[in-house]
Amino acid sequence: MKRFKYPFSGFLRLVTKDSHYVLHLVSAVCVIIVSYFLSINMTEWLFILSAIFLVLLTEALNTAIEEVVDLVTSDFEQHAKYAKDIASFAVLLSSIYAALIGVIILLPRLLKLIGVL
Template identity: 40%
Template sequence: MTEPKKPPITKSFGYAFEGIFTCIRRERNMKIHCVMAVLVVIAGLILGLSPIEWCICLALFGLVMALELVNTAVESVVDLVTSEYRPLAKIAKDTAAGAVLIAAIMAAIAGLIIFVPKGLAFLGIL
């Protein structure tokens, strides 16, 4: 038996970028994540983050945004399968959203740990 032909790598990347841009256009929370990422980058440039701090911020951006993409995928599949209320559908949607929330809260805490001391020093308070 032969394996189905896979699309060229450029098409695969195209599909992935299409998914990312669709999520940014349609999902309010993804827009919020993008705005927060831009604000963190601006603050990081102003406050002079170290390379390790930049790596932490980038990893957290990636984690939160990737989980938002997965959450959107879970919600879309559940909506495709059923339009009526089902307890298992609710669990799938709620737990996917919960994963994003946990990552976002932890990212915010890490951000405070990185940025508060730098901000206070920048303002001459520390």
């Protein structure tokens, strides 16, 4: 159990410091519930879960990078800004990937469910 102490501490820091991470978690739970009720197949589950975990992973790394940059300098430094901006861009890319996966897998089923397709 000692090995889980630090990851749980990191998780608690994430959810208390980063409101975006909480939003990603809530979104992930909603997508999982919708996916379950839409009876997606095993391959689709793999894509949905990979997208969810990719977003959660990149958001966690983004927050870690922000913490380290803030530790190193409290003054404005152009390279510190670049580091934060690039990490933020990684989150954006993973979020776009997740949105595309959702559109490809879930949207047709949802449209069919409401009678549009």
